[in-house]
Amino acid sequence: MxxxxxxxxxxxxxxxxxxxxxxxxxxxxxxxxxxxxxxxxxxxxxxxxSKQGLIDAVVEHGFDLYLGEKAAMESSGDPIQDIRAGWDAHVAFGLTNPGFYTLMYGKVSPGHPPAGQSRANEILKGLTSRAADQGRLAVSPDQAAAHVLVSNIGVTLRQIILAQPDPELSHAVREGVMAAITGTATGQGDALNAAIEVAAAHPHILGATETQLLVEWLGKLSREVS
The missing domain is CATH 1.10.10 (Arc Repressor Mutant, subunit A)
Structure with a gap:
């Protein structure tokens, strides 16, 4: 039974x-x-x-699908790069599943976020905490996660509303957020931080192992001279 x-x-x-x-x-x-x-x-x-109870269950089901996809993603070994990949996966999920997504992020009760949102947020905060431990952030891990999440949701909802993918917009906003949280936006940060993020964004040039070493060395140098 x-x-x-x-x-x-x-x-x-x-x-x-x-x-x-x-x-x-x-x-x-x-x-x-x-x-x-x-x-x-x-x-x-x-x-x-109630109907709301059913909607809540559908929302939870949507987060299960979303988090299942995220769990299947392989880590690059670099938290900033994993945030970039997570951003793109978030947008792709929303465009593929607009019905789920608009319930998950577009229709919420003030002060009562769906439980699935907390699970997704913890994954993102884990990445921003790792980036902070490496000296890669210009803001706190919580603030960095909030910047990424609200921008990611906004870009995704805009594309759903317009019913038209806009990868150039998504890329531009993503990189703007990455520059803001890492302190490499115009007028922020320094040359070492900028070099770290350039290397991390293009691991194919030096190779994954060499890039990781370079990021660690530049990060250590940046912390020592700052």
Whole structure:
């Protein structure tokens, strides 16, 4: 019985997700969800309590998909480069799954972020903390993570709203944020910090191992002379 109940719940979430994906940003019918699964309305309310309860479950499902993709990504070994890769993966997920994304980041209750957002944020904060440990940040790890996240969400939502990918905009905003948090924007930082980020952004030129060593050496030199 428990297995059947669990299966019914998952099928209801899947049906709602399919309806949301088919018409991003539009409302969906609970009756249509029940009809797709072949159950009565009381069954849906038994599992979720309300329409908002079902939406919350769909949002959590969306974060499970998103975090599953992030978990499958290989680390470059460089936290700043991993932030760049994470940015691009975030945008790609939003453009591929606009229905999920607009619920995950576009429709939120003030003061009550979805639990999945916290899981995603912790991954980003882990990277900014590593970058701070290497002396690569001009701001605190929390502030760096906030800069990246709000900019990443804004760029993704804009492309979803316009229904048109804009990789040049995404790249430009991403690099602007990277320069801001690392202190290499115009008028900030110094030549050593700039050299670190140039090397890290192009590991194919020197090779991964050599680039990592160069970043470590320049970072140590920057900390000693600053």
């Amino acid at each position: 428990e297995m059947a109940s669990s299966d019914t719940r998952e099928r209801l979430i899947s049906a709602a997700a399919d309806l949301i994906a088919a018409s991003p940003g539009e409302d969906f019918s609970l009756r249509a969800v029940c009809d797709a699964v072949g159950v009565k309305m009381p069954t849906l309310y038994h599992f979720f309590g």
